[in-house]
Amino acid sequence: MSSGRPEILFPLFAALDGLHGVGPKTALTLNHMAIEAPRDLLYTLPQSVIDRRPRDSVQGADLPATLTVEVEIGQHRPARSKTGAYRVTVEDAKTAFQIVFFHARGDYVARLLPFGSRRVVSGRVEFFDGMAQMVHPDHVLLPEDADTLPAFEPVYPLTAGLTQKAITKAVQDALSRAPELAEWADPALVTRENWPTWHDAMMHAHAPKGTGEMSLDSPARRRLAYDELFAHQLTLAMARTKKRAKRGFATSGDGRLRRKVLAALPYKPTNAQMRTIDEITDDLAAPLRMNRLLQGDVGSGKTLVAFMALLCVVEAGGQGVMMAPTEILARQHLEGLQPLAEDAGVVLELLTGRDKGSERRAKLDALARGDIHILVGTHAVFQKDVAFHDLRLAIIDEQHRFGVRQRLELGRKGQAVDVLVMTATPIPRSLALAQYGDMDVSVLDEKPPGRTPVKTALLSNEQMDSVIDRLRQAVAEGRQAYWVCPLVEESEVLDLTAAEDRFKRLRAALGEGVVGLVHGQMPHAEKDAAMARFVAGDTGVLVATTVIEVGVNVPNASIMVIERAETFGLAQLHQLRGRVGRGSEASTCLLLYQPPLNESGLKRLTTLRETDDGFRISEVDLEMRGAGDVLGTAQSGLPRFRIADLERQAGLMQIAQDDARKLLNDDPTLKSARGDAARVLLYLMRQEQAIQLISVG
Incomplete structure (x- = not known):
């Protein structure tokens, strides 16, 4: 990409105070609405119309x-x-x-x-x-x-110090500067969808002929939404092409270690697991760098898939690293992989921030010599003094907890490291495309055999005493339970008080030594000790804040009580429920709510009761909360679209991705007439920097 913006776009990126009726003061007010140039006014569409x-x-x-x-x-x-x-x-x-x-x-x-x-x-x-x-x-x-x-007067969003009259005048002036631009969309698509040109779509969108034209499905709005999604997907596709162009190691193992592990398994892997293992093995064997996302619901068997990928690398003489966001999860991965590693006869080691002094030094030396085949760890594996003998594959678990920069750091640890990112948080298709459009995606959409479905029930808080009675009975029978405390106004201090109060009440009801407590404010050692006692079966009930949300594995725990369940998001409730049902025991999840439930609280809890399909749950969650909340507001990868609506235009995102990948495949340097028009679009959408920024992995 050349650094200069095309001249045809200059009027759209001129100063705001050159517009009709916009002085320095109004320009400043518009800046507060993220409107910095005439182009941003064009992309601020009316939110309603008045019939005049x-x-x-x-x-x-x-x-x-x-x-x-x-x-x-x-x-x-x-x-x-x-x-x-x-x-x-x-x-x-x-x-x-x-x-x-x-x-x-x-x-x-x-x-x-x-x-x-x-x-x-x-x-x-x-x-x-x-x-x-x-x-x-x-x-x-x-x-x-x-x-x-106008027969239908557009109504624009406002902020303090801005009037409808002022913004309408400014928009009209910005529209008068909108140039006719060459077509960047696929001509067949434009014909099929009956779309106006970019220029006409802008004119229509700002002069709707009735409320029908305000809908997301009106040709003008759909066209403009597509342009935003297409520019974004083009940027991701360029990043993907650039990544794939980087040479990787062609890593092909001989299968001896993988055969040992498969032979020792007490069950047969699912078709989804076998398919995904093949996709990853093919990527590793190619001379290009792998950059793949592995999505699998709670309990879909991601650990086995990841281990098979690591073994493939070890068979070829390389090393692998598997990284988790917390120490509890890293230790759990170690415990989950250890028996498989023993079956295969490979050396597995753990590195966390807690390793100090001579013990740490010894591990680092063994790693540098190649004596450790697979390293499991937290972000401690990023530190400068951690050097591998021959790192070929990096697996990142729960990717959304790691920033883009950390993905880069890890990539630098090896000459041409293949990257596999895993998440147990099912992401709706449209968001997966927006967030990870630069990656290839594998989905584990089957559950391994032998997992008992979790029965989910809704109970009002008023039935708390009978819940405690049921727990007393279950603990007496040797079963174990989690009790998750409510989120109190996002305040860790108040969360803590709630958890401690519940701990005291349950301890009084069930007896000393039966109940344990873990929360985010505890020192690491105490937290681990409390978890260890629960894992060993020394405590029957573990009272916790949401620190147990991801990945904690205690097969004997068969009851999950979530207090004030209506205060949690759907995806989070689904993750918490996934902590039980891991053994052969029939499991139950009790959602305790504070009546009266509002409409959205009721919808969340009944959705959870009716299905355990994480992808279905994530779609409902997206409909209810919107994209920003589903992925967490701090997401580095989720773009802010002004017109496109990720919740309701998922299909458009898929079309945009296919179109972008096809264009780059046919015209990798964007030199054709359509490629040239696409470059103009990238500048129009301020994506010129994104090409450099987004290319990570």
Whole structure:
């Protein structure tokens, strides 16, 4: 990409205060709405319309309503006091009504509505004291100028210090600068969708002919949304192409270690696991760098898939690293992989921030010599003094906890490291494309055999005592339970109080030594000790804040109680529920709620009761909360679209991705006529820096 913006776009990126009616003060106000150039005004579409179509009379209208009528101006009745009303009687084709002003100067009203003249007035009409009234009309025009009033007036989003009039004027001026641009969309797509050109779409979107044209499915809005998604996917596709062009190691193992592990498994892997293992093995064998996302719901068997990938690398003489966001998870991966590693006869080691002194030094030396085949760790594996003998594959678990920069750091540890990113948080398709469009995606969409479905029940908080009685019985039978405390106003201090109070109450009810406690404020050693006691079965009930959300594995735990379940997001509830049902015991998840439940609380909890399909749950979560919340607001990878709606235009994102990848495949340097138009689009969408920024992995 050349660094210079194409000249045809200069008017759209000029200073705001060059626009009609925009001075330095208004420009500053617009900046607060993330509007920095005329281009941003074009991408600030009306959020509704006011019907200003003229009618012959206010008579028969369903009041209150906004009406536009031509009237003859009659008697003026000035206000009797400073705070009184100035009334003007007017007549339309059928009836008389009043136009009312407060705090208006008499000479102003006399000039605006001269006695005996005709005017077109438009504004809100209401009944008051048996008479129709229009208070402070929005528009007063000469009859010959009536056609300057749009039949449907666009209403723009506002902020303090900005009026509809000011933003409308500025938008009109920005529209007058919009150039005709060459077509970057696939011509067949434009024909099939019956889309206007970019220029016409902008004109239509800012001058809707009724409320129907405000819908996301109107051709103009759909076209403009597509442009945003296409530019974003083009950027991701370029990053992907650039990544794939980087040479990787062609790593092919001979299968001896993998055969040992598969032979030792007490079950047969699912078709989804075998398919995914093949996809990853093919990527490793190719001379290009792998950059793949492995998505799998709770309990879909990602660990086995990851280990097979690591073994493939070890068979070829290389090393692998598997990284988790927390020490608890890293230790758990180690425990999950250890028996498999023993079956295969490979050396597995753990590195966390807790390794110090000579013990740490010994591990680092063994790693540098190649004596450790697979390293499991936290972000401690990023540190400068960690050097591998021959690192070929990096696996990152729960990717959304790691920033883009950390992905880069890890990539630098080896000459041409293949990267596999795993997440147990099912991501709706449209978000996966927006967030990870630069990656190839594998999905584990089957559950391994032998996992018992978790029965989910909704109970009101008022039934707490009977829940505690059930727990007492379950613990007596040797079963174990989690008790997750509510999120209290996102405050760790209050969360802590809630957890400690619940711990005390349960300890009093169930007995000393039966109940353990873990929360985010605990020192690491205490937290690990409490977890270890629970894993060993020394405590029957573990009271916790959401620190247990991801990955904790205690097969004997078969009851999950979530208190004030309505305060949690759907995806989070699904993750928590996934902590039970890991053994052969029938498992239960009890969702305790505080009545009365609002509509969205009820929808979340009943969705959870009705399905355990994480992808279905994630789609409902997206519909209910919106994209930013589903992925967490701090997401580095999720773009902010001004027009496109990720929740409701998922299909459009898929079309945009296919189109972008095809264009780059046919025209890798964007030199064709369409490629050239696509470059202009990238500049229009401010994606010129993104090419450098987004290329990570």
